[in-house]
Amino acid sequence: MRIFLMCLGLLLSMNVHAQAELSLDKFRSRLDGIEAFKANVKLETDIDFIQMPVKTAVMYYERNQPVKVESEDFVLVPKRGVDLLLSEIF
């Protein structure tokens, strides 16, 4: 009985893992399908020696191009962190 339960547990966990892999593959392929997008972003600065109100900006993503951030206000855009490629998430 104990061996049966262990085998059942193993089969279930393998199934869950396989399902997770499948979902991830689907998600990855959907991300790969994104050519470009535009998003409204809020930029909040949390640095001791800088006091700045929350800023709004528009972020433009285009495949294989650097991310662009545009704003009518003055904004500080970190050189590292924003320039992500969607394929780099996983």
Add this chain to the structure above:
Amino acid sequence: MQGMTNAIIRAEWFKLFRQSRTWYALGALLLLQVVLLLNAWYQGGSILDMLLDNLKQSFHFQGELLNGHLLVYIVLNTMWFHLPLILMIVVSGMLTTEAETGTLRTVMMTGISKRRYIASKFRVAISFTALTVVLVALTSGSLSYLFFGTGDLFVFHGALNFFESPDAFFRLGMAFIAGIFSMVFFSVSSLLLAVIFRETVKTWIVAAFFLIVSNLLLQMQIGQGWTRKLFFANLNDTWQLFFEYHINWAEIGVSLLILTIYIAAIVVAGIWWFDKKDIA
């Protein structure tokens, strides 16, 4: 009585604007602003680059910091030395010129009350000072916004503070209003010195010395707690408090109130001294 006082005040205004010294001073202030604007035009970008060099290594900057607000802020900084010096020269001249040319003795012979006469001079000096600061605010604002537009204001005050355009406009306006109190303090001080010394050059030298010492004492930030708040030299940078990220209205209000008490005390001392002293 009131009619007589008004007539003296009108005469003081007339005499003030009849003096070429007054127009030279106003012209110098306007020219100073043009020079500051030209300097900003040529060097502003590199100065900002130097100040923000470290930040630029980690961040991309989106937007223009060299704008009209920054220029008005630079003009505002003439309130440390240039503006009070020019005001002191003009205001002290309101009395010393009359004392040197003999006009003062002639006027006193007409039977005008000495107290009323000098009080009118103090009133005109205070109004002229306030008007000059407003003029500087208007001319610097119109020139700066016309040529450099608006944007966020960047100032270094304890931290790197960034203010959005409408907020920057409000803070600059309030700083000019607070600055009027400091400028009036120096103006009435110079008129008190004119009452004491009566000679133009001697008064200018002492007034300039007083201004320099006040600035040095301000840098030293003498005193602790309440004594620090009460010391006159420490009150003359009250306008700077509008560039702290969170405006401390209570502190600004107390500082301006104490400054007003100092101004009133100087005016009373000036009237008393003039009344006591014989007109030679």
